[in-house]
Amino acid sequence: xxxxxxxxxLQGAQGFYLPGVNPxxxxxxxxxxxxxxxxxxQKTLLPVDYYRLPFCQPENGPKMDHExxxxxxxxxxxxxxPYRLNMKVDMYCEQLCITNLGRGEQKGISPNKMVxxxxxxxxxxxxxxxxxxxxxxxxxxxxxxxxWQGFPVGFIASDTKxxxxxxxxxxxxxxxxxxxxxxxARVVRFTIEPFSIKHDFEASADDDDDSVEEGAARPFxxxxxxxxxxxxxxxxxxxxxxxxxxxYARGREPQPASGRVLFTYDVTWTENKQLHxxxxxxxxxxxxxxxxxxxxxxxxxxxxxxxxxxxxMIAAILVRNLRRDFNRYNRLAxxxxxxxxxxxxxxxxxxxxxxxxxxxxPLLMAVCCGTGAQLLCxxxxxxxxxxxxxxxxxxRGALIMAQLLLYVLLGSVAxxxxxxxxxxxxxxxxxxATAAVAFGFPGxxxxxxxxxxxxxxxxxxxxxxxxxxxxxxxxxWFGISTPLVFFGAYFGYKQEAVEFPVNTSSIPRQxxxxxxxxxxxxxxxxxxxxxxxxxxVELYFILASVWMDQYYYVFAFLLLVFAILVITAAEIxxxxxxxxxxGENYHWWWRSFSTGGSTGVYVxxxxxxxxxxxxxxxxxxYVLYFGYMGLASLGLFLMTGFVxxxxxxxxxxxxxxxxxxx
Numbered sequence: 001x002x003x004x005x006x007x008x009x010l011q012g013a014q015g016f017y018l019p020g021v022n023p024x025x026x027x028x029x030x031x032x033x034x035x036x037x038x039x040x041x042q043k044t045l046l047p048v049d050y051y052r053l054p055f056c057q058p059e060n061g062p063k064m065d066h067e068x069x070x071x072x073x074x075x076x077x078x079x080x081x082p083y084r085l086n087m088k089v090d091m092y093c094e095q096l097c098i099t100n101l102g103r104g105e106q107k108g109i110s111p112n113k114m115v116x117x118x119x120x121x122x123x124x125x126x127x128x129x130x131x132x133x134x135x136x137x138x139x140x141x142x143x144x145x146x147x148w149q150g151f152p153v154g155f156i157a158s159d160t161k162x163x164x165x166x167x168x169x170x171x172x173x174x175x176x177x178x179x180x181x182x183x184x185a186r187v188v189r190f191t192i193e194p195f196s197i198k199h200d201f202e203a204s205a206d207d208d209d210d211s212v213e214e215g216a217a218r219p220f221x222x223x224x225x226x227x228x229x230x231x232x233x234x235x236x237x238x239x240x241x242x243x244x245x246x247x248y249a250r251g252r253e254p255q256p257a258s259g260r261v262l263f264t265y266d267v268t269w270t271e272n273k274q275l276h277x278x279x280x281x282x283x284x285x286x287x288x289x290x291x292x293x294x295x296x297x298x299x300x301x302x303x304x305x306x307x308x309x310x311x312x313m314i315a316a317i318l319v320r321n322l323r324r325d326f327n328r329y330n331r332l333a334x335x336x337x338x339x340x341x342x343x344x345x346x347x348x349x350x351x352x353x354x355x356x357x358x359x360x361x362p363l364l365m366a367v368c369c370g371t372g373a374q375l376l377c378x379x380x381x382x383x384x385x386x387x388x389x390x391x392x393x394x395x396r397g398a399l400i401m402a403q404l405l406l407y408v409l410l411g412s413v414a415x416x417x418x419x420x421x422x423x424x425x426x427x428x429x430x431x432x433a434t435a436a437v438a439f440g441f442p443g444x445x446x447x448x449x450x451x452x453x454x455x456x457x458x459x460x461x462x463x464x465x466x467x468x469x470x471x472x473x474x475x476x477w478f479g480i481s482t483p484l485v486f487f488g489a490y491f492g493y494k495q496e497a498v499e500f501p502v503n504t505s506s507i508p509r510q511x512x513x514x515x516x517x518x519x520x521x522x523x524x525x526x527x528x529x530x531x532x533x534x535x536x537v538e539l540y541f542i543l544a545s546v547w548m549d550q551y552y553y554v555f556a557f558l559l560l561v562f563a564i565l566v567i568t569a570a571e572i573x574x575x576x577x578x579x580x581x582x583g584e585n586y587h588w589w590w591r592s593f594s595t596g597g598s599t600g601v602y603v604x605x606x607x608x609x610x611x612x613x614x615x616x617x618x619x620x621x622y623v624l625y626f627g628y629m630g631l632a633s634l635g636l637f638l639m640t641g642f643v644x645x646x647x648x649x650x651x652x653x654x655x656x657x658x659x660x661x662x
Contacts, residue, residue, distance in 0.1 A: 033129075034171070037076055047075040056097035056099060090241070090267055093229075097263055123150035135151035154166050165261065176276055189272060197229065200227045201262050229247065303561060307534065355656075366425065520591065535561050547614060570643050572595065577591070596641045607629040
């Protein structure tokens with residue numbers, strides 16, 4: 001059984017996936033489309049459209065690829081490109097076009113668009129046959145290939161501090177021949193090696209250079225290169241692909257990111273007999289084993305240690321004490337004890353008050369629990385579907401789409417939980433409670449999303465969602481989610497209120513003074529640190545995938561860590577709940593919710609630590625990062641808070657149902 005579990009986890013860790021698309025087989029010489037996606041930067045966190053910079057454009061202008069809702073929300077903008085690729089047809093220093101990048105760098109003068117993008121460390125993200133481009137970097141001694149974050153637009157020279165553009169790319173594509181169709185092949189690997197080559201050229205006769213303005217692009221231009229490198233020299237009899245030694249030979253200079261620039265490219269086709277089409281995404285999902293599975297196993301081992309220690313504490317404290325309490329409360333009192341009229345002590349004393357509705361806003365408590373239940377169900381189902389392989393990164397936007405649709409469809413869960421709990425609290429404003437859960441958290445989310453969208457729009461980022469997509473989101477909210485919330489609330493109010501094993505008195509009992517370690521600040525601080533410690537390693541990798549454009553596809557590990565997080569939050573909340581009741585403090589509703597939800601606060605505090613790695617320094621980046629991290633932390637707070645309260649409710653019903661009440 002143990003070996004079977006290990007095999008399943010390893011399979012998930014190695015990137016098993018269901019692509020959801022059929023493989024396309026290309027004939028020799030057939031056109032292979034190269035598409036361009038948004039440009040990304042770790043410094044700004046704001047993706048921008050590829051053609052915002054004066055790159056070469058297709059003859060009739062770029063055409064937008066068909067995108068789903070998830071791709072729009074992720075900021076993807078996939079468009080056509082002027083690069084001409086044909087299956088198994090090598091190209092040598094093919095000229096693409098001449099563009100004017102704008103004025104040169106001078107002190108006191110604002111740099112052109114290309115220079116600004118290079119200084120902000122923007123990277124290109126190209127796509128061939130639905131696989132993203134890997135980046136190949138070469139120096140005098142090593143060759144490094146990276147399968148995430150794309151390849152840089154240019155670089156800043158260490159000596160001159162000037163910006164230089166990568167105006168030449170080596171496009172290296174590997175293919176695998178189809179066994180059933182020997183004359184056809186499938187693309188299995190796509191790598192880009194960028195170079196900066198200063199071509200001294202004269203435009204050909206049909207290139208009216210005087211009409212070229214900044215940002216203009218005339219595709220398919222041909223120029224006469226005056227100082228060609230070997231691969232660009234048509235007079236040489238032997239054709240060669242561009243190599244590192246050619247580019248960095250003595251006397252060669254890189255291309256400054258200004259003025260008229262000639263863009264060129266090489267295309268190299270290589271057969272790969274070992275790599276099959278079904279396995280072509282594995283190197284991306286594993287990030288070329290940059291993060292070994294051992295790291296995740298150590299993270300899980302660390303989390304399991306926390307769970308085991310916490311469970312042992314609960315077994316030692318709760319089980320032993322509860323057994324003693326049950327024996328004391330349930331046994332018949334002797335004549336001597338009756339004569340002495342011994343006073344009861346401990347958690348039994350508050351039996352007539354323990355199930356009293358929350359003293360502060362029962363409606364808000366019910367709404368928070370309903371939203372937390374909705375988020376918990378959405379998270380569990382999303383991770384399960386991902387671990388089963390249905391939400392592969394090869395289906396761009398699938399993960400965001402799944403989360404959004406599951407959240408919308410699970411509105412009935414939020415309505416049901418809110419209604420059932422609010423009825424238990426003897427609340428009368430059921431319409432207000434249902435409306436609050438239907439418009440509360442979604443309203444906060446949409447309002448923050450609207451602010452983020454305005455910020456992205458002001459920065460010209462592709463993160464800005466088009467108006468049509470905004471209307472789709474509003475339809476999902478008001479047209480599907482809200483009716484489902486009211487539908488679930490209808491059945492929740494039809495159900496009987498939650499039955500408690502003891503009756504609640506009409507007069508509240510006075511709560512004695514509590515020691516400092518049972519105060520809200522202490523329980524809030526300690527209650528979140530253990531669940532956070534159980535999941536912070538996986539949290540680091542998840543944040544890297546969100547903010548640093550890395551891949552995260554070890555959902556089998558994430559499923560385990562998520563289960564450990566839920567168990568840890570439940571156990572620590574029950575432990576503090578027992579101590580609180582023993583101190584004759586029956587105000588446990590909000591305390592248990594805040595103790596369980598404090599994990600979200602720790603995640604938000606950790607986001608400040610992680611932010612230092614991003615090298616971001618603009619106001620828009622601060623708003624974008626902390627806005628979305630705050631929203632995610634709020635969702636986690638509600639989710640783990642519901643787990644804590646639900647566990648404590650079950651625990652209190654169990655222990656008070658096990659004793660005799662006079």
